[in-house]
Amino acid sequence: MKDTRYEAEVDFERADGSRVTYRGDGVGPDGESGDQLLDGAEAAALAEEPGAHVIASRVRHA
Numbered sequence: 001m002k003d004t005r006y007e008a009e010v011d012f013e014r015a016d017g018s019r020v021t022y023r024g025d026g027v028g029p030d031g032e033s034g035d036q037l038l039d040g041a042e043a044a045a046l047a048e049e050p051g052a053h054v055i056a057s058r059v060r061h062a
Helices: 034-048
Strands: 003-013 019-029 053-061
Touching: 003 034, 019 034, 034 053
Parallel strands: none
Antiparallel strands: 003 019, 003 053
């Protein structure tokens, strides 16, 4: 299966009320839906900030 490069941004709010944006590049299987890519990007960002919640997220092909 062929891979596709993508760029993601996830905005979220920490438990203390501060907001942060995580940006990153990734590689995923070609043919993954936008929702699948967003789910992965959000999960990766939230793993770095337990207790935070997503405000907005974006993903696009690089």
